[in-house]
Structures are given as C-alpha cells and as structure tokens.
Amino acid sequence: MSASINPDRLSPALRTEALEQLLTERGLVDPAVMDKFISTYENDVGPLNGAKVVAKAWTDPEYRARLLAEGTSAIKELGFAGPQGEHIVVLENTDTVHHVVTCTLCSCYPWPVLGLPPGWYKDPAYRARIVREPRAVLAEMGLTLPDDVEVKVWDSSSEVRYLVLPLRPEGTEDASEEELAGHVTRDMMVGVAR
Amino acid sequence: MSSIANIGGTEGWGRTTAPTPDEPVFAEPWEGRAFALTLLTMGRISGRNLDAFRHALGSLDRGAYLDDGYYGRWLNAAELMLTESAILAPGAVDARARANRGEDVAQPPAPEQDAKPDYKPTAAGSLRTVEEPPRFAVGDRVTAKDVDPSGHTQLVAYLRGRTGVVSIVQPAALLPDTHAHFLGENPQHVYAVEFDSRDLWGPDAESFTLTADLFDSYLEPAS
Numbered sequence: 001m002s003a004s005i006n007p008d009r010l011s012p013a014l015r016t017e018a019l020e021q022l023l024t025e026r027g028l029v030d031p032a033v034m035d036k037f038i039s040t041y042e043n044d045v046g047p048l049n050g051a052k053v054v055a056k057a058w059t060d061p062e063y064r065a066r067l068l069a070e071g072t073s074a075i076k077e078l079g080f081a082g083p084q085g086e087h088i089v090v091l092e093n094t095d096t097v098h099h100v101v102t103c104t105l106c107s108c109y110p111w112p113v114l115g116l117p118p119g120w121y122k123d124p125a126y127r128a129r130i131v132r133e134p135r136a137v138l139a140e141m142g143l144t145l146p147d148d149v150e151v152k153v154w155d156s157s158s159e160v161r162y163l164v165l166p167l168r169p170e171g172t173e174d175a176s177e178e179e180l181a182g183h184v185t186r187d188m189m190v191g192v193a194r
Numbered sequence: 195m196s197s198i199a200n201i202g203g204t205e206g207w208g209r210t211t212a213p214t215p216d217e218p219v220f221a222e223p224w225e226g227r228a229f230a231l232t233l234l235t236m237g238r239i240s241g242r243n244l245d246a247f248r249h250a251l252g253s254l255d256r257g258a259y260l261d262d263g264y265y266g267r268w269l270n271a272a273e274l275m276l277t278e279s280a281i282l283a284p285g286a287v288d289a290r291a292r293a294n295r296g297e298d299v300a301q302p303p304a305p306e307q308d309a310k311p312d313y314k315p316t317a318a319g320s321l322r323t324v325e326e327p328p329r330f331a332v333g334d335r336v337t338a339k340d341v342d343p344s345g346h347t348q349l350v351a352y353l354r355g356r357t358g359v360v361s362i363v364q365p366a367a368l369l370p371d372t373h374a375h376f377l378g379e380n381p382q383h384v385y386a387v388e389f390d391s392r393d394l395w396g397p398d399a400e401s402f403t404l405t406a407d408l409f410d411s412y413l414e415p416a417s
Contacts, residue, residue: 010291012262013224016269018290019231022282026304028238034230042219042226086319087365089386104202104350106248107264116229118217122264125207131352132203135400140210151402155202157348158384158407159320160364187213 046115049080050163051184053113055177057090058168068092071163075113084161085112091154092165093194098149099164100138100191102130103156110161114186121190131155141192164191197252198259203352203394225265228272235272239279241315245374249346250274280309311376322381324366328410330385334360335416338387338408346374349412357416358389361405369409382410 023029053075057064067074071090075081088110091099103109104127109117120126120141130137134153135145145151154162166188172180187193201207220226236247250271251259258270276282283302292299316322330336340355348370364386368379387408391399 010288010295012228012266012269013222014291014295015273015287016224016228016231018287018294019269019273019276020227021294022286022290022304023231023234023276028281029231029234033234034227037230037233038220038226041229046219086321089362089364102202104352105199105348106251116219117264118213119221119264120211120213123207123211124201124260125210128201128204128207129210131404132205132395133400134402137210141212151400152388153402153404155350155404155406157350158364158409159367160384160386160407185215192213 041111041116045082045111047113047184047186047189048181049078049115050110050113050186050189051181052078053080053163054165054184054189055181057165058172058180059177064165067165075163080112082112084108085110086159086161088113088161088163090163090165091152091191093167093191095167096149097152098145098191098194099152099154099162100130100134101154101156101162101164102127104128104131105157108156108159108161110163113163114189118186120192138192141187143193145194164189166194198254198256199248199252200351202350220265228265228269232268232272235276239275239281239310241313243311243313243315243373243376244320245346245368245370246275246311246376247271248348248370249374250278252346278309279311280305280307313376316379320367321365322368322379324381324383328363328383328385330360330363330383330410330413330415332360332363336360336385336387336408336413337416338412339414343371345371347371347412349408350406352394353387353389353406353408356389356393358387358393360385361388362386364407367409369411371409371411384409385413387413 057067067090071088075088093099107117107122131153134151169183185193236242251267254270259267273287277284283305286302289299289301337357338353364384366381366383368381372378372380384407386405388403388405391402
C-alpha cells in the first residue's frame, strides 16, 4: 500500500450510504425518487437519443439545416429536452473540419442527447490536455487526424452545450434512418471518433 | 478563483483513458446513489442553483476533488453544501459511516435551525433576457481580462489575457460569479470566442482553434 493512502479513509460507497441514511431519516430525500433518477439515466436518456438526431440530419436536408441553425428546437422536435440541454449548438464536421468538445471547468455535457458523460470525458487528463494538444490526445484515444483536417476544440464554459454532427459514413447511401442511427456512436458526437 | 476545478491546459495528468463502447453509466452502485443525492441536494438547498454546486466543487481540496473520481467529488460537494446550509452537522456523514462499519463513535445531532440561502430564481434554468444590445458582434476582436477574482468564476484561467474573435453571440444567461454566491442573477450576454492555439500555447503549439463561452464582463475590446 502506498504511504499516501490513509487506511482509515472511508470509501465513497460508505459515505454515500451514510449521507442517504441521514437525509432519508429526516424525510429530505425519498429513495424511490433517487431510484427513478438513476434508472432514467441508466435506461432512457443516453447517446441513442443523439444518434436519432444525427441519423435524421443525415437523411433529411431540411432537418439538417434547422439543426445547424437552431439546435435546441430541432432536437426538441424529436422529443429530447431537459436538464443540461437549455441551449444546444450543433457543430458540423466536414471533410476538412473536425470538432471536439470538452468542459475544462467541470464536465458539462449535453445530457438530453448523450446522457451522462463517460469516464474519459470526466478525467482531468482529458479536460486539461484536449485544449492544449488535441491532436496528440485524439491520437491517444484512437483517432489520428490527417494534417489537412482543421481541428476545432470547444470548451463548454457557460450553459451552452455542444453536439458534433459527424460525417455520414461512406457506403451507407441505401441505409434507412434507423440503420444509420446504429452507425452513430457517443464518441463521434463528442468528437473523439470520426 | 483559480480553483482545483480550473484545470484546462495544466500539465502533469498523464495519459487519457481510452473510450470503451460498453461503459456502464455508473461504474459502481454508489455512483448512481451519489448522483441522485447530489441532484436532490441542489434542488432542496438552493432552488437548483447549479453555480453554487460548481462553486462547492471548486472549493474542495485536491484529495476531495480527485481521489474518488467524478461522483466522489459530487458527493463531497453535496456534503459541503449541506453542511454550509446547516442541514447537516459538520462530521455527520463521517460519523454515520464509521458507526455503520461498527466503530463506536458519537454522531452529532442535526442542527436545530438550518441556514439555507435566501434564494428565489426569477425563472427556471439559466437563460435570461437582457435589455441592452450585445456589446460585441461576430467578428469583433476581444481580450479576456487578465484577472483572478476571489470566489467563483467561469473565466477559464488559461484564456486570461488572451485575444480572440467573437464567433457566436449566445443567449444571455445569469452570471455564475454572483449567482454561485446567491448574490443575484446579473444576467449578461455570452459570447463564443475563438482563439488561435499559438496565441494560447506559443509558436510551437499544435495548429487548432479553441472556442470558449465567455460572459460580457469577462471581456474587453482588443486594443
């Protein structure tokens, strides 16, 4: 064991349990409400929402135009809205432009379309480095960008949230909107995949 | 305040974690409980004052911020907000957790009187209307103020003193610097400002642009 680890330190699981007990006993928190929050973000609100938005934009040019002009309302057309989605700006990847999103101050993320952020997005290494050396960070994460692709990094430092509209994969000309949604990943919509 | 949370551009963090496609939303059950407890804490204490929560996160010491990851820092910030508003006695969580694991510890009683901030938002969410027209337009060159104010701010440290170009005039929003401290909403215009990487990190920097959202009072016209 490292000398810096205090053996007397309480695990976060124990402290979470204690906090829940203290608040529940006084009627300040209802565990059933907590269960609902957890299940909503485990089962209902996740990157499949964003994938539907992207697939529709890939197949419907008018929707794509609305999405790029007024992201929040175009996303709401598909029924997606809520906390951390007050104002969503959609960033269009092209053959020569690649967008990647972070939140260096906390880990702000467009919950209504992507759900809760994955581990790497919340990692201080990503938050600190993506604004200093994005090409190196992206390569580490599996995305090596050609030199002729311009990189644009977005730091979500207000209540505005960003969603990347990825390039439609080649060879999907005949795919239906539903099939296309299956090609869209969370990583593409944050910009660490292309 | 250049808190532990203000880490953009800092070095010494090592490699990033590689994404995995089937990562669970909550890696362990306590993370989901901590997530839900924090959302409820924010709602109960302060009418969903998200900025106060961000300020609490930034007030944590390095260990409390980093050692137990993202939901660990949420849990610690929630506890801090509950203690500061006298919903919980200092040390109550620690004592209960020790009692639960069989230690013989005295648990402090709940405070008799809470000290919740006197706070009523003028509307839901953070977007507001500002009567005055925006001071800057798309294409204007602006400089982020080179200041390190006490208290909460979302003027990211690595942009202070740097000059960029307004690329989007965003909807006006309440000002985190005062809102986080329950000192008023003070809504302001917000601008997406695009910076050249070499103006941030020097001539040898990778070539890219960096865009951040900055509140009106964080900016001055570029000289």
